Amino acid sequence: MFLNVALPALLVLLILSVPVAATLASLGLLLGWQFSPFPIYRAIGEVSWGTSTDFLLVAIPIFVLLGEILLRAGLAERTYNALNKWLSWLPGGLMHANVMTSAMFAATSGSSVATAATISTVAIPQARKNNYNEDFFAGSIAAGGTLGILIPPSINMIVYGFLTNTSIPKLFLAGIVPGIILTLFFMMFIALLCTIKPSIAGGKQSFTWNEKLASLKDIIPVFVIFAVVIGSIYSGLATPTESAALGVITAVVLTMLYRKFSFSMLVGAIEGTMRTTAMIMLILLAAYFLNFVLSAIGLTAKLTAFVNGLGMTPLMTLLTIVCMYVVLGFFIETLSLMVITIPIVAPVVVGMGYDPVWFGVLLIILIEMALITPPVGLNLYVVQGIRKTGSMAGLTIGSFPYVIMMVVMVIVLILFPDLALVLAKYVN
Amino acid sequence: MQHNSYEAPNAVLRITEKISKMCVIVSGFILLFAVGLIGVEVVLRKAFSISIGGADELSSYALAICISWSLGYALIHKGHIRIDLLYSKLSDKLKSALDVLSLLSMLAFVAPLTYFAYEVFHVSFLRNSTANTPLQTPMWIPQGIWFSGFLAFLVTILIVLVSSLILIFKKDYQGARNIAGASSVEEEIEEETGIRIK
Amino acid sequence: LKVVGSWSFLSLYKNFEVPFWTEKLPAATDGKISANLTSFNEMGMKGGEVFRLMSMKLFDVGSTVANYAVSDSTALEGLDLPGIAPDIDTARKVVNAYRPVLDDIMNESFNAKLIGIAPYPAQVLFCNTEISGLSDLKGKKVRASGRTLAEFLDATGATGVTLAFSEVPQSLQRGVVDCAVTGSLSGFSAGWGEVSTHLYPLPIGGWAFVVTAMSLDTWKSLDKNTQDLLMTNFAKHLEDPVWDAVATETQQGINCLTGTGECPQGDPVKMKLVKVSKEDISVASNILNKVVLPKWSERVDKKWIDRWYETVGKTVGISK
Numbered sequence: 036m037f038l039n040v041a042l043p044a045l046l047v048l049l050i051l052s053v054p055v056a057a058t059l060a061s062l063g064l065l066l067g068w069q070f071s072p073f074p075i076y077r078a079i080g081e082v083s084w085g086t087s088t089d090f091l092l093v094a095i096p097i098f099v100l101l102g103e104i105l106l107r108a109g110l111a112e113r114t115y116n117a118l119n120k121w122l123s124w125l126p127g128g129l130m131h132a133n134v135m136t137s138a139m140f141a142a143t144s145g146s147s148v149a150t151a152a153t154i155s156t157v158a159i160p161q162a163r164k165n166n167y168n169e170d171f172f173a174g175s176i177a178a179g180g181t182l183g184i185l186i187p188p189s190i191n192m193i194v195y196g197f198l199t200n201t202s203i204p205k206l207f208l209a210g211i212v213p214g215i216i217l218t219l220f221f222m223m224f225i226a227l228l229c230t231i232k233p234s235i236a237g238g239k240q241s242f243t244w245n246e247k248l249a250s251l252k253d254i255i256p257v258f259v260i261f262a263v264v265i266g267s268i269y270s271g272l273a274t275p276t277e278s279a280a281l282g283v284i285t286a287v288v289l290t291m292l293y294r295k296f297s298f299s300m301l302v303g304a305i306e307g308t309m310r311t312t313a314m315i316m317l318i319l320l321a322a323y324f325l326n327f328v329l330s331a332i333g334l335t336a337k338l339t340a341f342v343n344g345l346g347m348t349p350l351m352t353l354l355t356i357v358c359m360y361v362v363l364g365f366f367i368e369t370l371s372l373m374v375i376t377i378p379i380v381a382p383v384v385v386g387m388g389y390d391p392v393w394f395g396v397l398l399i400i401l402i403e404m405a406l407i408t409p410p411v412g413l414n415l416y417v418v419q420g421i422r423k424t425g426s427m428a429g430l431t432i433g434s435f436p437y438v439i440m441m442v443v444m445v446i447v448l449i450l451f452p453d454l455a456l457v458l459a460k461y462v463n
Numbered sequence: 464m465q466h467n468s469y470e471a472p473n474a475v476l477r478i479t480e481k482i483s484k485m486c487v488i489v490s491g492f493i494l495l496f497a498v499g500l501i502g503v504e505v506v507l508r509k510a511f512s513i514s515i516g517g518a519d520e521l522s523s524y525a526l527a528i529c530i531s532w533s534l535g536y537a538l539i540h541k542g543h544i545r546i547d548l549l550y551s552k553l554s555d556k557l558k559s560a561l562d563v564l565s566l567l568s569m570l571a572f573v574a575p576l577t578y579f580a581y582e583v584f585h586v587s588f589l590r591n592s593t594a595n596t597p598l599q600t601p602m603w604i605p606q607g608i609w610f611s612g613f614l615a616f617l618v619t620i621l622i623v624l625v626s627s628l629i630l631i632f633k634k635d636y637q638g639a640r641n642i643a644g645a646s647s648v649e650e651e652i653e654e655e656t657g658i659r660i661k
Numbered sequence: 662l663k664v665v666g667s668w669s670f671l672s673l674y675k676n677f678e679v680p681f682w683t684e685k686l687p688a689a690t691d692g693k694i695s696a697n698l699t700s701f702n703e704m705g706m707k708g709g710e711v712f713r714l715m716s717m718k719l720f721d722v723g724s725t726v727a728n729y730a731v732s733d734s735t736a737l738e739g740l741d742l743p744g745i746a747p748d749i750d751t752a753r754k755v756v757n758a759y760r761p762v763l764d765d766i767m768n769e770s771f772n773a774k775l776i777g778i779a780p781y782p783a784q785v786l787f788c789n790t791e792i793s794g795l796s797d798l799k800g801k802k803v804r805a806s807g808r809t810l811a812e813f814l815d816a817t818g819a820t821g822v823t824l825a826f827s828e829v830p831q832s833l834q835r836g837v838v839d840c841a842v843t844g845s846l847s848g849f850s851a852g853w854g855e856v857s858t859h860l861y862p863l864p865i866g867g868w869a870f871v872v873t874a875m876s877l878d879t880w881k882s883l884d885k886n887t888q889d890l891l892m893t894n895f896a897k898h899l900e901d902p903v904w905d906a907v908a909t910e911t912q913q914g915i916n917c918l919t920g921t922g923e924c925p926q927g928d929p930v931k932m933k934l935v936k937v938s939k940e941d942i943s944v945a946s947n948i949l950n951k952v953v954l955p956k957w958s959e960r961v962d963k964k965w966i967d968r969w970y971e972t973v974g975k976t977v978g979i980s981k
């Protein structure tokens with residue numbers, strides 16, 4: 036039933052560019068109506084109300100709002116310029132600033148589109164001026180932008196936690212070490228590449244210590260926001276949703292201090308926030324309803340039984356799932372990929388004895404990968420959309436090394452699961 | 464302020480866009496209010512071990528309201544994710560056909576959703592249901608506001624659908640796509656960041 | 662029959678509801694009744710909507726914790742008021758006294774027939790701070806779900822904090838909350854024992870009774886004989902053994918949490934068991950009478966209040 040009705044219907048509707056939310060929900064309505072003697076489609080109201088009022092999900096619009104405010108306050112540009120002053124001596128100069136700014140901005144924001152777009156606008160003109168290889172340069176922006184969903188706070192992790200009932204603080208904490216390692220992987224690769232082939236890196240810029248020290252004040256806000264959001268969760272002050280609210284309040288105060296606050300800026304941030312919230316939440320409502328129907332008609336149980344019946348070892352099953360994500364990640368937009376697969380995959384993986392927090396982190400890295408693999412890779416689109424020169428193929432090649440590094444990271448995480456779990460254990 | 468590239472082909476759409484924007488801004492301020500309430504709650508709890516009670520409950524209603532009342536704005540501003548793998552390679556005519564299909568499928572989803580959201584509200588109203596919390600919020604109030612947002616979204620879908628059908632019959636495929644097409648990368652970046660790419 | 666059961670990861674569902682609906686009942690009715698069972702959480706429900714969806718004819722039988730469904734029917738609150746039944750024998754007496762009233766409530770509120778009532782282990786208090794009795798709750802932050810419990814805690818001077826169940830261990834450890842309420846054994850399984858120091862075994866969260874009910878339409882479609890078979894078998898194969906098991910589980914939970922006695926569920930932890938004094942029981946009963954009941958009567962139809970005093974009130978010795 037799933038393989039010969041639901042799955043083809045899902046794929047056909049998605050290929051026909053039917054909105055993802057409408058695809059999932061219509062499928063739920065259809066399956067509920069066709070395959071159950073009970074009118075389970077009538078639950079769509081109750082199920083949607085339950086999802087719409089989940090306090091955990093309140094964190095989503097608030098984190099989006101936080102990112103929108105910081106973006107409009109010009110924080111990304113200033114962080115970028117400051118980091119450039121500190122990192123330009125490394126082989127690969129500006130490219131390190133790309134990755135580091137993304138990683139640091141990731142620490143405050145949820146949207147990778149906004150981060151990648153902003154850094155592109157600031158960085159690409161400088162890359163041209165300094166004769167960088169544009170494909171590799173742009174690749175580092177696209178890849179750096181994906182760090183945003185691994186380094187907390189992360190909206191994708193909230194979605195995972197919501198769909199699998201996993202503790203959000205644990206997920207956030209578990210993302211930190213792999214996030215730092217992956218950032219270092221990226222930077223080591225850039226340094227190595229630019230040492231071997233100095234032509235890829237552009238001309239060196241140098242800055243005086245005074246300039247460097249003066250730039251520090253531009254990095255402070257990022258640290259303040261990160262400290263407030265993550266600090267308030269782990270010091271026991273706040274739950275994740277509350278920490279998001281504290282983050283927004285801090286951001287508003289900071290933008291006022293930096294004299295960037297205005298009413299029209301706030302309205303702009305609100306419009307952006309609401310558009311993103313509507314988009315994410317409609318997909319979540321639809322996905323949650325589809326799950327409801329799938330388990331009501333017994334499909335979820337059958338699928339789990341089917342996978343268990345294949346008689347694969349847990350590791351083989353896990354590797355199969357990883358490969359499945361890599362392949363699906365080529366073609367399916369990331370949020371959709373998450374909501375469609377998690378409810379089916381996570382119970383199987385956790386049922387085999389894997390830690391749900393660990394799997395969440397693994398999954399997020401796979402999702403990051405999907406952001407920079409063609410043909411459907413949001414970050415590639417965004418960077419290409421802004422740079423306007425060069426080809427998509429060139430950008431794909433420029434980002435490819437980072438895909439490899441994510442694969443390495445996935446393997447490392449499977450071999451050393453403690454990398455994700457160590458902080459959570461330490462805190463407990 | 465974020466500039467807005469939205470150019471409506473007819474007065475009805477123009478007004479719909481204005482109204483949807485107003486709804487979004489009002490919802491946004493409701494969200495900000497919730498943010499403030501949560502902030503106060505956290506500080507009071509830490510500093511004085513007291514709880515204003517219900518910050519979480521009220522902010523979850525705020526979420527429900529933000530969702531349903533911003534859907535129309537997201538539709539007009541092409542915020543609902545569509546996978547354009549095939550779409551981007553098609554002719555104008557076929558693109559318009561898929562746009563209509565996508566609006567129809569939205570209707571197929573949102574019409575039952577609106578109806579059963581109404582039922583949630585209606586049952587709570589008839590039963591006098593109240594939240595199982597110290598606030599004892601009568602559930603029909605937040606549920607009523609929530610449900611009306613879906614109703615407004617339903618009307619918005621219909622307006623966009625009719626407007627784009629009119630343009631399609633006039634063979635103005637480009638125009639139809641401007642109001643109902645999948646968003647291009649340029650539009651997406653512009654909506655997210657206010658950076659205009661030309 | 663399409664049956665929606667209670668929390669899938671708890672013993673009530675795994676060890677009792679599953680065998681009852683899928684084996685024992687079909688066997689007892691010679692296959693006349695066969696059931697298709699899923700738990701509400703596996704379906705993505707939160708618990709409060711179960712009876713509402715059942716009255717919308719989405720399924721035939723639904724089970725959920727009575728206190729989850731009180732939004733739609735304030736009269737349900739009378740079944741499981743905080744601290745009313747300090748021990749399991751009293752709890753069972755309360756349930757039996759209230760049973761006919763509950764049947765009428767289910768009928769009126771959800772167009773449903775009450776099949777049975779089974780408890781979870783006593784909902785006791787876990788604290789990550791020194792307490793010696795109810796009076797120490799003053800000024801403490803306590804994770805509470807539900808308004809009767811919130812009102813009860815409020816009367817002790819504690820601050821109610823709302824948190825998702827999965828966030829409780831971290832929050833206890835980090836001091837977001839000082840105390841939290843859940844079943845003894847489920848608290849142990851969820852790791853609460855490792856993050857809290859004191860266990861206060863008075864069931865101030867009640868017993869989290871799971872009410873099982875059948876849509877009245879389905880009920881009427883069964884013949885008299887099948888109806889009787891269903892009711893007697895539910896009592897014999899589900900209710901009775903669950904009550905026995907819960908007595909054991911409540912004790913095992915306490916054993917596991919305090920490291921005293923047998924703990925087949927894993928390595929016990931060493932929480933301090935706070936002795937429930939006679940005074941505390943009477944304080945609890947006093948709060949119930951002076952605060953919780955008057956507030957409840959403000960929001961519920963008078964006839965249910967009267968019937969509560971006639972049944973439960975009489976059983977536990979509380980009168981107007």
Ligand code: NA
Pocket residue numbers: 140141142143144145182183184185186187188189190
């Ligand atoms: Na982030």
Ligand code: NA
Pocket residue numbers: 364365366367404405406407408409410411412413
């Ligand atoms: Na991809």
